[in-house]
Amino acid sequence: MRRPSRVNCARLSARLERLGQVGALPGGGVCRLALTDEDRKGRDLLVGWMRELGMAVLIDRIGNIFGTRPGRRPAPPLMIGSHIDTVKTGGLYDGALGVLTGLEVVETLDDLGVATDRPITVAAFTNEEGARFAPDMMGSLVHVGGMTVEAARAVVGIDGTTVGDALDGIGYAGLAPCGKPEVHSYLELHIEQGPILEAERVDIGVVEGVQAISWTEFVLEGASAHAGTTPMAMRRDAGLAAARAAVAVNDIVRAVGGQVGTVGSLVFEPNLVNVVAGKATFTVDLRNNDADALARVDAAVGLAVRGIAEDAGLALRSRILASFAPVGFDRDLIGEIEATTANLGLRSRRMVSGAGHDAQMMARICPAAMVFVPSARGLSHNIAEFTAPDDIAAGASVLFEMAVKLAGADMVGEEIA
Numbered sequence: 001m002r003r004p005s006r007v008n009c010a011r012l013s014a015r016l017e018r019l020g021q022v023g024a025l026p027g028g029g030v031c032r033l034a035l036t037d038e039d040r041k042g043r044d045l046l047v048g049w050m051r052e053l054g055m056a057v058l059i060d061r062i063g064n065i066f067g068t069r070p071g072r073r074p075a076p077p078l079m080i081g082s083h084i085d086t087v088k089t090g091g092l093y094d095g096a097l098g099v100l101t102g103l104e105v106v107e108t109l110d111d112l113g114v115a116t117d118r119p120i121t122v123a124a125f126t127n128e129e130g131a132r133f134a135p136d137m138m139g140s141l142v143h144v145g146g147m148t149v150e151a152a153r154a155v156v157g158i159d160g161t162t163v164g165d166a167l168d169g170i171g172y173a174g175l176a177p178c179g180k181p182e183v184h185s186y187l188e189l190h191i192e193q194g195p196i197l198e199a200e201r202v203d204i205g206v207v208e209g210v211q212a213i214s215w216t217e218f219v220l221e222g223a224s225a226h227a228g229t230t231p232m233a234m235r236r237d238a239g240l241a242a243a244r245a246a247v248a249v250n251d252i253v254r255a256v257g258g259q260v261g262t263v264g265s266l267v268f269e270p271n272l273v274n275v276v277a278g279k280a281t282f283t284v285d286l287r288n289n290d291a292d293a294l295a296r297v298d299a300a301v302g303l304a305v306r307g308i309a310e311d312a313g314l315a316l317r318s319r320i321l322a323s324f325a326p327v328g329f330d331r332d333l334i335g336e337i338e339a340t341t342a343n344l345g346l347r348s349r350r351m352v353s354g355a356g357h358d359a360q361m362m363a364r365i366c367p368a369a370m371v372f373v374p375s376a377r378g379l380s381h382n383i384a385e386f387t388a389p390d391d392i393a394a395g396a397s398v399l400f401e402m403a404v405k406l407a408g409a410d411m412v413g414e415e416i417a
């Protein structure tokens with residue numbers, strides 16, 4: 001029997017809807033690409049909510065936003081985080097659910113008049129998606145020391161802008177040094193973004209870790225030529241070679257269990273109906289929970305693309321956009337989440353995340369864990385992304401009860417589950 005949620009789910013849904021109006025797309029869904037004006041508006045809204053809740057707001061040099069509710073003692077905080085940037089075809093929940101549920105945990109504690117032993121910090125990390133500026137999880141990677149601020153600021157995005165210029169442009173290059181505050185433990189509530197929880201009718205995903213990620217950009221260069229006058233044998237068609245490469249990636253990936261692979265972007269130049277493409281730029285996203293298997297697939301893809309380029313007499317260059325090993329979350333926190341879920345009368349199952357998350361970076365510096373809630377039809381990075389209110393309530397309840405334990409809530413207020 002599912003126990004009632006202690007958080008105010010209507011308030012949480014209202015904030016999700018309100019944030020979802022920032023960068024809303026005409027046909028539904030959201031576009032708040034990192035460090036765009038839409039991202040700035042979302043950040044402003046979040047900072048405003050944090051200040052309304054009396055939280056101390058700190059913005060660091062890469063634009064990570066931290067709002068802190070004080071504890072009885074100035075100890076390293078429990079951090080509850082995620083991101084509010086989205087892909088171009090984003091939904092209301094990817095990232096935003098984790099950040100706004102963190103706010104809801106804080107406001108519910110305020111409503112109950114409950115103090116906590118240690119502070120609670122709600123975090124919104126910069127550029128988790130990596131869709132405009134690679135790699136993904138950039139803000140949390142800088143926070144844990146995996147990338148310098150300078151290197152991050154120098155990254156050139158898909159539109160030719162640097163992170164530094166975009167960050168300065170939206171006014172979120174904070175003064176606080178990166179890597180602060182030091183953190184006691186980290187929790188992240190996130191939508192599953194896949195089909196498992198819904199298919200198995202399970203309420204909560206207890207996330208054991210995140211699979212390895214490899215992003216590579218390939219550039220094929222031949223010669224643009226007239227589509228009508230150039231004999232087929234004379235062509236150095238970069239577009240055709242890129243199309244062959246995409247098929248090769250798919251063939252290699254499908255032959256390896258547990259492997260996924262995507263050619264998500266492919267740009268022809270000059271990209272005109274009557275010109276043989278002289279240049280083609282495409283990306284390959286490969287993921288596997290087995291790092292060795294991923295390395296073998298990565299090598300096989302590189303070899304295949306090189307062979308295709310040579311056969312077509314094309315020049316080839318490539319660069320790594322992201323490369324992250326598999327990550328395991330904290331075993332004790334995983335057990336605690338399972339027990340909390342059961343105590344709330346909810347069904348859970350353990351799982352590995354197919355998507356990357358800020359939690360995988362935070363796991364480098366403190367005990368970290370994630371809680372998943374179902375995605376309708378397993379959809380995400382799609383404007384039809386949806387998670388039912390009951391599922392949001394269940395996830396928020398688990399996060400709240402975990403926060404109460406980890407932050408050492410004082411039972412001054414209403415009896416807490």
Ligand code: HGY
Nearest residue numbers: 128129130136355356
């Ligand atoms: O790519 C990912 O897994 C995440 O959405 N950044």
Ligand code: MN
Nearest residue numbers: 094095128357
């Ligand atoms: Mn996300």
Ligand code: MN
Nearest residue numbers: 087094129381
């Ligand atoms: Mn995402």
